[in-house]
Amino acid sequence: MINIAQFGAGFIGQVHAKNLSEHPSVNFARVYDADPARAQAAAEKFGTTAAATIEEILGDTSIDAVLIASSTNTHADLLKAAARAGKAVFLEKPIDLSYEVAQDAAAVAKEAGVPVMIDLNRRFDASNEAIREAVLSGEIGDVELIELSSRGPSLPPIEYLKVSGGQMRDQNVHFFDLMCWITGLEPVSVSAMGSALVDPQVAGVGDVDTSVAILKLSNGALCQIDAQRRIGYGYDERIEVNGSKSMVEAGRQRTGWVNRYSKDQISTNGMHAGWFERIEPTYRAALDAFVDALEKGEAPSPSLEDGLRAQRIAEAATEALTTGKAVQL
Amino acid sequence: MINIAQFGAGFIGQVHAKNLSEHPSVNFARVYDADPARAQAAAEKFGTTAAATIEEILGDTSIDAVLIASSTNTHADLLKAAARAGKAVFLEKPIDLSYEVAQDAAAVAKEAGVPVMIDLNRRFDASNEAIREAVLSGEIGDVELIELSSRGPSLPPIEYLKVSGGQMRDQNVHFFDLMCWITGLEPVSVSAMGSALVDPQVAGVGDVDTSVAILKLSNGALCQIDAQRRIGYGYDERIEVNGSKSMVEAGRQRTGWVNRYSKDQISTNGMHAGWFERIEPTYRAALDAFVDALEKGEAPSPSLEDGLRAQRIAEAATEALTTGKAVQL
Amino acid sequence: MINIAQFGAGFIGQVHAKNLSEHPSVNFARVYDADPARAQAAAEKFGTTAAATIEEILGDTSIDAVLIASSTNTHADLLKAAARAGKAVFLEKPIDLSYEVAQDAAAVAKEAGVPVMIDLNRRFDASNEAIREAVLSGEIGDVELIELSSRGPSLPPIEYLKVSGGQMRDQNVHFFDLMCWITGLEPVSVSAMGSALVDPQVAGVGDVDTSVAILKLSNGALCQIDAQRRIGYGYDERIEVNGSKSMVEAGRQRTGWVNRYSKDQISTNGMHAGWFERIEPTYRAALDAFVDALEKGEAPSPSLEDGLRAQRIAEAATEALTTGKAVQL
Amino acid sequence: MINIAQFGAGFIGQVHAKNLSEHPSVNFARVYDADPARAQAAAEKFGTTAAATIEEILGDTSIDAVLIASSTNTHADLLKAAARAGKAVFLEKPIDLSYEVAQDAAAVAKEAGVPVMIDLNRRFDASNEAIREAVLSGEIGDVELIELSSRGPSLPPIEYLKVSGGQMRDQNVHFFDLMCWITGLEPVSVSAMGSALVDPQVAGVGDVDTSVAILKLSNGALCQIDAQRRIGYGYDERIEVNGSKSMVEAGRQRTGWVNRYSKDQISTNGMHAGWFERIEPTYRAALDAFVDALEKGEAPSPSLEDGLRAQRIAEAATEALTTGKAVQL
Known part of the structure; x- marks a missing residue:
């Protein structure tokens, strides 16, 4: 069982939240959204609890991984923060609209050594x-x-x-x-x-x-x-x-x-x-691949490098x- | 929320049990099988409890409906008993291999006035x-x-x-x-x-x-x-x-x-x-139709008469x- | 070069006549129709000459084969007459609407020993x-x-x-x-x-x-x-x-x-x-098969027996x- | 009936020659090829006569139109000569590999005022x-x-x-x-x-x-x-x-x-x-269009301008x- 928390509860966030809630190997630990009401609604709908702050998730050592499905302009910062907190990351594409910012965030994540997967879901x-x-x-x-x-x-x-x-x-x-x-x-x-x-x-x-x-x-x-x-x-x-x-x-x-x-x-x-x-169907298959990689201790794919390329x-x-x-x- | 119990936990029984366990309007109340170990395994797998006897289900007034997915030779008797106990019935086809026995069981169910649906699932x-x-x-x-x-x-x-x-x-x-x-x-x-x-x-x-x-x-x-x-x-x-x-x-x-x-x-x-x-996919769709009919107080279809025909x-x-x-x- | 004459110049007759006129191994020798005007028109259209009588064709020893595309009720008599005159026969189906008459005509043709092909053209x-x-x-x-x-x-x-x-x-x-x-x-x-x-x-x-x-x-x-x-x-x-x-x-x-x-x-x-x-396209292919069989001295197929069956x-x-x-x- | 002569009796030339020989409104008047033996063979195969020289065709006032299917490097000269001789022209594409030469030949043909069609046959x-x-x-x-x-x-x-x-x-x-x-x-x-x-x-x-x-x-x-x-x-x-x-x-x-x-x-x-x-099938359809345009006195299409474009x-x-x-x- 892997404890996963999620950032973002918009349209795609809800797709991911549903998949997290149904996945047999996942404990859907927490959901955060910049809009607390939206976080609360998603928490109720998908059987988890809302987090009031980002730190509540990143500071919780029981949480193994985070799924970042928030708005694009928050991706790079969340990736860096999560990586520094030692969380595995499942990241909605793109890393950032600025290729330079994306490269920088990827470098931080790489240095932190955490497993990161980019949701290039058409591969699935x-x-x-x-x-x-x-x-x-x-x-x-x-x-x-x-x-x-x-x-x-x-x-x-x-x-x-x-x-x-x-x-x-x-x-x-x-x-x-x-x-x-x-x-x-x-x-x-x-x-x-x-x-x-x-x-x-x-x-x-x-x-x-x-x-x-x-x-x-x-x-x-x-x-x-x-x-x-x-x-x-x-x-x-x-x-x-x-x-x-x-x-x-x-x-x-x-x-x-x-x-x-x-x-x-x-x-x-x-x-x-x-x-x-x-x-x-590819959203669920991508999550399966991420969970499977974490369980086996393998590097998830598509990688950050794939996203950067x-x-x-x-x-x-x-x-x-x-x-x-x-x-x- | 409709309380449904199930008879039979074989191959098709497990298909139905999974659908009962996931249906948003169903409380999967109990599962019975002639083989108690099989009932127990199904109960654990699909988040319900095993019933030791048929009566434990038919005598429980909180149970609204039963899904009969046991072996064919038990269908007619279970249909009659469930109907007499006032339960709505979702019945795997056929009613009975003997057309006479099937007619007789259908007559009993009709007299009892309970809603009965035959799982002629290709209709879905x-x-x-x-x-x-x-x-x-x-x-x-x-x-x-x-x-x-x-x-x-x-x-x-x-x-x-x-x-x-x-x-x-x-x-x-x-x-x-x-x-x-x-x-x-x-x-x-x-x-x-x-x-x-x-x-x-x-x-x-x-x-x-x-x-x-x-x-x-x-x-x-x-x-x-x-x-x-x-x-x-x-x-x-x-x-x-x-x-x-x-x-x-x-x-x-x-x-x-x-x-x-x-x-x-x-x-x-x-x-x-x-x-x-x-x-x-038709098994799930058939269950939806049964639940929907019960919720609306309408006669479920396909009916016993459809099955007899x-x-x-x-x-x-x-x-x-x-x-x-x-x-x- | 095979000299072929044709009986019948109606709708299907014209299809056959066109194929005869264009076939590289066929000399389209004569066309007969119960309606002399129709025969004449077909003769002009497809570059051959009209025959005034059936005998004019059957009695002409230069004619190797006949294609019978006249009305069904004339098939059996023409088959018998052509076979007795020693002509190879390409016969539109059926031999006759009466199975007995058909059997009789087939027996005559068989006794004459001429090659006969029934135009069961869907085989082509x-x-x-x-x-x-x-x-x-x-x-x-x-x-x-x-x-x-x-x-x-x-x-x-x-x-x-x-x-x-x-x-x-x-x-x-x-x-x-x-x-x-x-x-x-x-x-x-x-x-x-x-x-x-x-x-x-x-x-x-x-x-x-x-x-x-x-x-x-x-x-x-x-x-x-x-x-x-x-x-x-x-x-x-x-x-x-x-x-x-x-x-x-x-x-x-x-x-x-x-x-x-x-x-x-x-x-x-x-x-x-x-x-x-x-x-x-099968009409032309059937004619090819007939001509090919005659050229090779092989029995054409589909045979009279195929037609009878x-x-x-x-x-x-x-x-x-x-x-x-x-x-x- | 339109009298058409053809230049070129190679692979595509033979395709055109067959179509000319079978077209109901065309009299296939003559065929020329730089190789006299090839011209002779095509003449026999397609029921026309071989021309010994280009002039034999261009100088024959009974010939209404020419079909140019010779090698590409001869197209422009033949187009100009035929146009000056007042013949309608059906021209295999391209006009010339050199766009300048093609423009020049097209200008000559345009000035001559003869109907010219370029065989951009995929249009058909x-x-x-x-x-x-x-x-x-x-x-x-x-x-x-x-x-x-x-x-x-x-x-x-x-x-x-x-x-x-x-x-x-x-x-x-x-x-x-x-x-x-x-x-x-x-x-x-x-x-x-x-x-x-x-x-x-x-x-x-x-x-x-x-x-x-x-x-x-x-x-x-x-x-x-x-x-x-x-x-x-x-x-x-x-x-x-x-x-x-x-x-x-x-x-x-x-x-x-x-x-x-x-x-x-x-x-x-x-x-x-x-x-x-x-x-x-488009070769035959293109020829139909050319013949039809000549018969109706309309400009054939695709035009020289289409070819140039x-x-x-x-x-x-x-x-x-x-x-x-x-x-x-």
Whole structure:
């Protein structure tokens, strides 16, 4: 049994809190939120107690680990404080919107020597795991092209976009990580193009809502990532990895199995309504991996380094988007 | 909060026990099994207490309802006793292998006036619900042909087949129910043909392992049901309803979304390993429906009459299988 | 170069005439039709000359073979006359609506010793050939269940149905043949059920428009054939063969590759408009097989015996449909 | 009846010659090839006569039109000569590998005022036509992202690559045209990245075999085109057009409809063996369009301008590939 406390009880916080409350190897020790009422509500809903202060958690030696699901601008400080308090850390991505701040926090955590896992949860999607295994086993031969699509059903609020760091840092960062994790390869350069098509305010805050990034990987293979904040047909995430021998795909997922045959048309259930419906199971699987690593005394993965790498690629892609030139990594 | 006790802690009993233990509106009050050690183990695993006797449950006035998941030969007696004790009943199908005994038990329960639900759980499959809605809404026009496939991955033990009542009563009964429930129509006659292809011992116990039944429904529409105890590609359950306007299908379900493209072949994940993997979610959904009916004071569905009807069709189909003649219903 | 003349210049006659005119190994020698104007028009359209009489063709020793595509009631007489004149014969099915007449004509042709091929053209469908090969190669293990669907877009005229011999003889006969040809097995008994759902006049002429037939094959395997004269979603022909190891399917064919993704729905092109659009390529492939057999001096296939067998099964199925009893073959 | 002569009797020349010989509105008047024996063989095979010289065709006033399918380096001169001789021209792409030479030849043809059609034959693919119609009709809303894949089964000979102009000019040019034709939009800038992964000799001749190009269109929409000379699973061409309302796709095409269900896997027929098997029908459809335009006295399409535009984009993409910078169009 591992005693875990959580910081943050917002939307994603509640997803994590539910998983903590149901996990057979976890004692959900405490929950903290900057808003005490929200902490209290979550505590009641998920069978734990609310902490009044951060210190109440970090100072409690019975607590083995903390799950940081608070707002992004608190991640780096909480990571550093938790690491210094000797807690294992499960950290929602990103470490910090500033790559420099993120590097600094990661250095502190590394020095403290505590186990840290970054919640790059798409690694725990069953399809993604299957294609990675196919790629790393050599089944498809040498990787030559990888394509990733990330397409959401609606534009986030402009207020959110203002502080999000931009599409490369906010949306693509997951896919930069998948690209490396699935292929086992590092990128050497990146180009990108983007537009604000959904709402002119997106351009007003210096961002894009539709983009394509191309990367060259260390073996010369190419990667293309298309990202759209708003599409009309739900949520669409798809990956192809094309090798010298064959191709493997984490294909589109329909939400059901009902087929309709009518004159001139065959139709079936459509895509998921949003990203959460599509990847919800990965939150639980990520927690399983964290708990499992702690129980076995192994380093949890994805690591802080994985998180930093994805952020570093996002930095370069952001520059490429702005300058129209390929950026070396 | 509804207090529910359970009879039976075998394989399906444990599925129900887990659902009772997790249901937000249920207090899992007690579990009984003919084997006290098995009852005790289940009680510990699912956070309830073991009952030493049946009476300990039926005599406890705080218990609102019972879930009967014990061996088939105990169903009728437990149904009668529970009904007489005024308990609502959630009953694993069938009521009894003998249609006469089943009728008698149903009559007792009806007289007692308690709510009874038969666990014809395939009604709670999302695809089946969707095609029923399409059919009953008139979307496909008049029903003209319905096809159901029920194909399992392996032959049950011969010892089980000996006491199962035969393929029509044991396997097809679910599909006789679906046929009526999806179309809203009653059958008027049935023909059937069968063979023992998997193991000669199946014929030795007077049963078949591969069969096709044809039914004529009250509006003249036809229904065909193929049933195979053992196929080579996992578990396959599929339904087509063909109307005068269009066709709707509860299609084959793949277990994943990984596609492989190689020379001359495209492949994807296969079917479920077995019936349980395929229909597991329906057990929880059926319990939800039972609890919901009790909370609202409505009659739960599928009803005892639904269970009797399916068994009555199975009787006729068994006769048709033996005689080679169409049997009127 | 083989000199071939043709009897009949109606709808199917024109399909054959076009194929004769384009075949690189065929000299399309003459065309005859009971309506001289129709013969003349076909002759001009397909680059041949019209024959004024049947004898003009049968008496011409330069003509090697005849293709009989005239109305069904002339098949048996033309077969006999052509066989006696020493011509190879390519015969549209059926030999005759009367099984006795068909047997008699077949006996005459057999005695004459000429090559005769029955145009059971679905044998030349690429999917059907592929599943047959899979079955006969042992890939799927022992055949245990075969399912065939034959569903057309519209009811033929009642005048046609009056003289068609009924759904088993007119529509199912192709599928009785496929069942035997694909599995290499013979049927031992047949049951059937049918309804007139599309138009009450169908019942008025003693026929059905919707039916299901079940057959038991010589190894105990079962076969089910559903046949619908009119469905709402185009033309649907589908075959599954389920063996002890795996299953192989000649699946539904969409008419195109355009996919549309919209909110809650994914759709694609529908089915073919009718049977002709679906099986048109098989007419040319059947002619190829006939010409190839003549060139090699081999017996063409499907043979007269194949045609007789399919008709014999249709007779039994018609009886089963009427009596509600399994009929032995 | 239109009299058409053809230049070139190589592989693609024979495809065109067959279509000319079978077209109901075409009289295939003459065929010329630099190799007289090849011209003679084609003349015999396709029922026309060989021309000894180019002048024999251009000087023959009975010839209405010429189809130029000779080697690329002869296109521009033949186009100019044919235009000056007043012949309508059906021209295999490209006009010339040099964009300047192509512009010059196009100017001459334009001045001559003869109808000229460029064989950008993928425009005549049924799926491509359907998605264009969906896009231009407004069905999908505003175009926001278009993705095209062009993936072939094998590397062309290095000798061919040396004179091909590079992947952008040789392979992508079709897709630059489709991008504009399907969306009705013009590109404003292009970035590209490429690698020589299949054979180091590809790099040796200054080319790539695997590339990704990104374009921005006039409305801000993005386009990505991946091109691979050699993949392991046959020939794969696929297009998605994603609009503000919905998405439409010219999907992957399987070569058949046979499905196999085995333990843990469902498989079906794979992709076409090569590009020719996939797009063969478009050659005939393109010829139909040319003949139809001549008969109606309309300007044939795709026009010379369409061909020039595609080549202009290829020039810019080639520069982008080399420099790593976005190139304005």
